[in-house]
Amino acid sequence: MPKIVDHSERKSNIAEATWRVIIRQGIKGATVRNIAAEAGVSLGALRHYFSTQHELLEFAMNLVKERVTARIVDIMQSELPPREQIMKVLLELLPTDDSSMAEMEVWFAFTFHLKTGGQRATELNDAIYPLIVQIIDYLDQHALFKQGLDKDDEAERLYALIDGLALHAMLEPDRMNKQRVIRVLNIHLESILV
């Protein structure tokens, strides 16, 4: 009887191996050779699933999006008060530990691959801006959004703040550590909330 191979599981395993390599060695270590070794598959097997490093990063990146989305859905379905719920959702968009730092590095690497490939990185960023717009709406519906502020402007401002904090947490981690990220985010929320 031929061996039954679950291709989707194998691809996920390779993506998981990609994450472990990135967490340990950064994006620069995420070569197909290193990843194949980490996943315990041959280079040929890896290339069967992902013919280029770009494809592999894209798959790993989509895995990030799925995971972040799942975590956010969980938070939104929880019984937390709206203010705490929103803070937790926003923290999901920021690198605050090794795992989310690795996610951020893949996001950054992949966005850059698309950009240098001449494409707009809209399919990646697409997801975040509408989420921020929803968050502002949610705050407004719960009568938490400060009167006199413009929802559209404040969505844009919060979105820029989040991505700026994410960038600095990744590039300047000595100064911009987790405590500082939370502190700045809290100050900003205070300024737009009732």
Place this chain on the structure above:
Amino acid sequence: MPKIVDHSERKSNIAEATWRVIIRQGIKGATVRNIAAEAGVSLGALRHYFSTQHELLEFAMNLVKERVTARIVDIMQSELPPREQIMKVLLELLPTDDSSMAEMEVWFAFTFHLKTGGQRATELNDAIYPLIVQIIDYLDQHALFKQGLDKDDEAERLYALIDGLALHAMLEPDRMNKQRVIRVLNIHLESILV
């Protein structure tokens, strides 16, 4: 008599050619071959000055830093009122036309090269955070900084906002156009100024 070659001028000419190529074709077009053609020098001559694409980008990047610094010094020495002066300085840090968009792309590409090379991009970012700290101090000295706010926190928040806006202006230019950048920046300044 041997031909006298001004090496520093020739390097600047090559860097200028690099900019023109980036403005026209994006970072992806900034190959040594394309740049040599644009500068009107042989590949051998270009390699004499810059042995790798990394070196060339680094030189072009430093040229950005020098130019941005020179423009900021000019603005700070002008007779504009402090509020307008600061707005102009902050806009120098954002991509608002083809030329500053190209600068931003080189900054992004280069930061990424360093990051994937395992280095921290501190030498690049170094310049911006202290500048933002100075701006907040300057506003405070001119009694423009809102009482009750913390200078350290507000420097960090403004810095994150600036880089987030820059990132979005580069990656999502259809939505985040120049008018929108200025609008969000103005709203933020209003919120921290008297």
